Amino acid sequence: MIRLLSIILVLLFGTSSMVRGGETVVAAPQASLETQAGTRTLIDVRHVTEWRQTGVPAGAKEITIHDRAGIAGFVAKVTKVVRGNKAAPVSVICGRGVRSSRAAEALARAGFTNIRNVREGMHGNSQDGPGWITRSLPVQPCKNC
Numbered sequence: 001m002i003r004l005l006s007i008i009l010v011l012l013f014g015t016s017s018m019v020r021g022g023e024t025v026v027a028a029p030q031a032s033l034e035t036q037a038g039t040r041t042l043i044d045v046r047h048v049t050e051w052r053q054t055g056v057p058a059g060a061k062e063i064t065i066h067d068r069a070g071i072a073g074f075v076a077k078v079t080k081v082v083r084g085n086k087a088a089p090v091s092v093i094c095g096r097g098v099r100s101s102r103a104a105e106a107l108a109r110a111g112f113t114n115i116r117n118v119r120e121g122m123h124g125n126s127q128d129g130p131g132w133i134t135r136s137l138p139v140q141p142c143k144n145c
Helices: 001-013 030-036 048-054 068-082 098-109
Strands: 015-020 024-025 039-046 090-091 115-117
Touching: 024 030, 024 098, 030 039, 030 090, 030 115, 039 068, 068 098, 090 098, 098 115
Parallel strands: 024 115, 039 090, 090 115
Antiparallel strands: 015 024
16 A cells, blocks of 8 residues: 555655755655655654644654754764664655755764655745645654653
């Protein structure tokens, strides 16, 4: 069923991921499918106040890029979530794609090798798509608020 839905989404929205500006970008519907299937970890890098306002993508881990320990703290928490496996499939999402690009770059510098950016984010942007919320993809309440 998930495979059929993936094929339909690819036909409707194009390829599931593409390289743009040196980073691998994935559309929100594909990111949702991968997260729900358990084949990729989705990290919501937004601030806790944003999580409270909109909820987080269903199945996403809440690891803010605004960590008190800076980018190193963010990277350490992501590393812990993937149990030290820097080849683990990880996607990142924020509001409109700016912070998730920074997060993907920081993870790549730290040695992560399988990172995708849901650059359209939760709210969308004119270049990448309408966003998770506009696409009516599943959200859940913040767990760590």
